[in-house]
Amino acid sequence: MWLLISILIVIILLGVVALLVAKKKPEKDYYSLFIIGVVWVPFGIIMMFLEPDYFLGTLFFLLGWCYFVIGILNKDKWKKKSYLIKNKFWRNLIIILLGLGVLVGLVAYMILR
Numbered sequence: 646m647w648l649l650i651s652i653l654i655v656i657i658l659l660g661v662v663a664l665l666v667a668k669k670k671p672e673k674d675y676y677s678l679f680i681i682g683v684v685w686v687p688f689g690i691i692m693m694f695l696e697p698d699y700f701l702g703t704l705f706f707l708l709g710w711c712y713f714v715i716g717i718l719n720k721d722k723w724k725k726k727s728y729l730i731k732n733k734f735w736r737n738l739i740i741i742l743l744g745l746g747v748l749v750g751l752v753a754y755m756i757l758r
Contacts, residue, residue, distance in 0.1 A: 679716025
């Protein structure tokens, strides 16, 4: 019983310290929420078709949809950063590597199916 009480006290103290340290709230990056939503919605749909018995696909779909909608509703608050890679060599390399990763994943799925 004393162990549980001491753990609870430590958690409360850590929470108080965290509140005191985090006086300034960081700005929300709504563009990142939008991108997470754009990625999670199709991933959730794919997961729903691959594993229909599990709730994971539906969870990703719903959370992705929420992030997508929050990002779109706050489009005027998007930070004006350039998220694009300026160097063409690195951009093309990343695209090729991602494409190869998708291709390898599909081949592995077909083989192990």
